Amino acid sequence: MNNNKLNSDLSKRVLMIALSTYDYDARIIRYCKALKEIGVETDIICFRYMDNEKTFETVDGVNVYRIINYTDKDSILRYILFSLRFLVKAFFKTISLHKKNNYSVIHIHNMPDYLVFAALYPKIKKVPVLLDIHDLTVELFKEKWSDRKFKLFKPLLIFTERISCNFADHIITVTNECIDKLVKRGIKREKISLIMNAPDDQLFTYDDLRFRKNGSDKTFRILYHGTLAKRFGLHYVVEALKIVNDSYPDVEFHIYGNNESDYANELKSLAARLGISEKVIINKSIPHHKVNELIKNYDLGIVTYEPTEYMHLAFPTKAGEYALTGLPIIITELKAIKTIFNNDSVIFVKTPESQSLANHIIDLLQDKNKRKIMAENSVRDISKVSWSKMKEKYIMLLSYYGV
Structure with a gap:
């Protein structure tokens, strides 16, 4: 599908969901900007990080829904409680938004991996779901936890990763090293695309x-x-x-x-x-x-x-x-x-x-x-690996799913 067709098809719309804040998340901003360039409307469900942020606003053409206020996530218990609250609210918000907007693709950003299940309703309606793995949960928690705690929870982390990846229609991740780890844990390599966390070469410019x-x-x-x-x-x-x-x-x-x-x-x-x-x-x-x-x-x-x-x-x-x-x-x-x-x-x-x-x-x-x-x-x-090149890969992936 060429860009002219994409630009002419204004009915196409993508929903992103991230346990993050839109204004500060460079990777998500780059995706939304790329979608805007090809005429695809984008909504995002995220959290409210600063007190002066609105629960809803349109930022550079992106509709931002901030469904929960940020709370400190330094401890694992607080992180789990915060992420589960966000998942539940995102689940119901996704249902209402999809009924209104009929999304072409749902693009979920980890962590956590299980946030992908916020897209259950669109998935039932045959809408493709992408899981974007910014961080590998197993390796990250191995670093955060003691050896004893990690060994206790490792099977659960691997299970959660696997069912989340299996639920998604396609997986995106950020380095070849991450791809290798996922494949070793049973995820099919052909189901994974590499889109590096590359800087935006339109935004960041050389200055001597x-x-x-x-x-x-x-x-x-x-x-x-x-x-x-x-x-x-x-x-x-x-x-x-x-x-x-x-x-x-x-x-x-x-x-x-x-x-x-x-x-x-x-x-x-x-x-x-x-x-x-x-x-x-x-x-x-x-x-x-x-x-x-x-x-x-x-x-x-x-x-x-x-x-x-x-x-x-x-x-x-x-x-x-x-x-x-x-x-x-x-x-x-x-x-x-x-x-x-x-x-x-x-x-x-x-x-x-x-x-x-x-x-x-x-x-x-x-x-x-x-x-x-x-x-x-x-x-x-x-x-050699700037966002201009990564953006082309992302647009090609979306075109495969009809965007």
């Missing part, structure tokens, strides 16, 4: 202004934005900053995320103990459409994930966003990441560790030319 800073701005600013959790290794960066600041006091580490989370508070306490509270600035999350302008204000991006089994499966969108905008990156050498970036594009670390991170930061802040060369090389690498 950071390499032309005038002498009055001596501060070297390091950036991390996204989820705040211990597995992302930001405590090592805070410790590294203490080492750096002993010799180079004009260095700051700016973090954007849930600044009221337990891990954010741990980072604040660590910075206070090290005497560098004024150098570690933890800010609230910002909407996705503002991230490009944000990145332009920084000199170095940090993606220091712990090299766990789960993290080896991930390709962080933020790394792609930093690359597209020309921000040099220090990043953990993970399997999925190594398939994208070469050694001349980023600074790889085997394991995030404070002294080695400090050494790399000092090396880069002293060598502007090295940072510029890295930035140019990383743009080359990420352009």
Whole structure:
């Protein structure tokens, strides 16, 4: 089906369901934007993250239904209760919306996997259901839980994943490593499509202004934005900053995320103990459409994930966003990441560790030319898997299901 036919068929409509918030979820925003470009209307059921968000509004042509208020999900019990409440409300909201709009496809985003059952009514009506697996539940909970708890619940996690995947008509996931894991657990490879968590090359643009800073701005600013959790290794960066600041006091580490989370508070306490509270600035999350302008204000991006089994499966969108905008990156050498970036594009670390991170930061802040060369090389690498290419795969998949 060509794009002209898609554009002329205004009856086509897609419903997305995500235990997320639309304004801050880059992957979902990219999908909705792609659908708008081909003339397909999109609705999304999600949660209400900020107090000033409306329960319903149209954002850039996307109808956003916020059916539940966000609550802290740091503990597993609170996460399960929150996700089940959302599932029940999404189930009934989907019924009412489908009766009104007669959707062509229902696109569900995990986690959790069992959110796919919110689409039971359209499924009965023969509407195709896509399950988009952003994160593999089994590997993620292996990392979050103790060995004893994980072993106890592992069969249930695998069972839930399997029945959710079997319920869906097709599965989307983010790396080849994730596909391999799903296939090993009995999901048919031909039922899975790879659509990487690639940055939007229309939104994120290269800017070399950071390499032309005038002498009055001596501060070297390091950036991390996204989820705040211990597995992302930001405590090592805070410790590294203490080492750096002993010799180079004009260095700051700016973090954007849930600044009221337990891990954010741990980072604040660590910075206070090290005497560098004024150098570690933890800010609230910002909407996705503002991230490009944000990145332009920084000199170095940090993606220091712990090299766990789960993290080896991930390709962080933020790394792609930093690359597209020309921000040099220090990043953990993970399997999925190594398939994208070469050694001349980023600074790889085997394991995030404070002294080695400090050494790399000092090396880069002293060598502007090295940072510029890295930035140019990383743009080359990420352009091979940018959203323009992933978007084509998504549109082809939808056309197979009649959209």
